[in-house]
Amino acid sequence: MSLATEIKFTLNGRPVAVRVPVTMKTLTMLRDLLGLTGTKYACGEGECGACTVKVDGKTLNSCLMHAVDCDGREVVTIEGLKTPEGMNPMQRAFVDHGAVQCGFCMPGMIMQADYLVGENPNLTREDAQRGLEGNLCRCTGYTKVLDAVGSVVEQKCCGRC
């Protein structure tokens, strides 16, 4: 058994303390130790983005990040996007646009898309395309994804948000 250590961090707004093997990846910790299976394991080497989570406000591939590195930080997963009213605007937009085929890449896509719009409220379709380069959809359903992201940008621009 690999050496383990206790870490404390904020997960989806709540404080968490967990004992993790020092070589464990954040993705494994989230899914197997903490039961948050919304974040997906796909390529396991940072190529596909299915495991995208937000750490201290920045998205990254949780399959590459050592779980011990979460210590003292703020982690948000797809489960944490939910608002008291239900889905957040990006989740809602993906549903409304039917931007889903098999759905496996969706949690990562939505995390990354939500991050992109948060970073740049005037995100263009081209910006979205570039920003989603690290998220692969094996069903190749990118058009509706970009439509969904675009609709959230439009909502923000008209001041309704």
Add this chain to the structure above:
Amino acid sequence: MQDIKTYLSPRGIDEAVRAMAAGDVTVFCGGTDLSPQVESGARQYTATLMNIRRVEGMSGIAEAGNLVRIGALTTVTEIRRDPLVARVASILAEAAEHFASDQIRNAASLGGNICNASPAGDMINPLLVLDAEVELARWQDGAVATRRVAMADFFLAPRQTAKRDGELLTAVFFARPATNFVACFRKSGPRPALEISTVSVGIGGRLDNGVFRDVRVAMGSVAPTPLRARHVEAALEGKRLDADGILAAVAAAKTDAKPIDDVRASAWYREHLVQVFTEEVLNHVLGN
């Protein structure tokens, strides 16, 4: 199965290098290179695993006199968005722009990309053009001692650098380029994102009334290490950057590049591409 005995997350450079003096330490930060390498069996963890993310004084981009200092823990995203980098060393921002994906850029550190010492490391090429030096810290006689090594001398072989056991790469320095310094970077791969460069070429120098001076040319993925293309530099130095000058540089590129066949491209294709890129980059420099 690796047998890790100690996990450390030091807060200071002194604490980090002191622990490293004992040897057998695997250092990590973003994990974007280390994790897949360990997964695939290409690398193994050693007795001590050290997370350097929380080490103070190793992050951020600042000017120190005539020098620009970039801490080793600075992420590629921070470099890509930094106003000082954009102003004085845009070639570095340009390379950051084409580095992997957003998620990788947010996690990957500059120091990690350098120490991974891949011939295809995308932050290395522009730093060679900027004639950067790396700062290496170690624990010696009860204190932190540092030395600097030019990037041009740092890469010895694939995955092998001049960094000795017990040394930690803490920062990168380069002299603030002159106002008439122009530079450009180009890499290739079948798609723009998440692509390990098949070939990369970076060229920079001072353009003085049409004459190219202090020329530095870097090439990636065409030799066992990232390299300074000395023949191309000699062909360009002090010459007028016109059609004939560019032709001479393109011819010299063949002498500097020593590519191999591998899964990403054939040696023949790389040799061809490095010449095409030399011409394109020089035309771009001229256009600027």
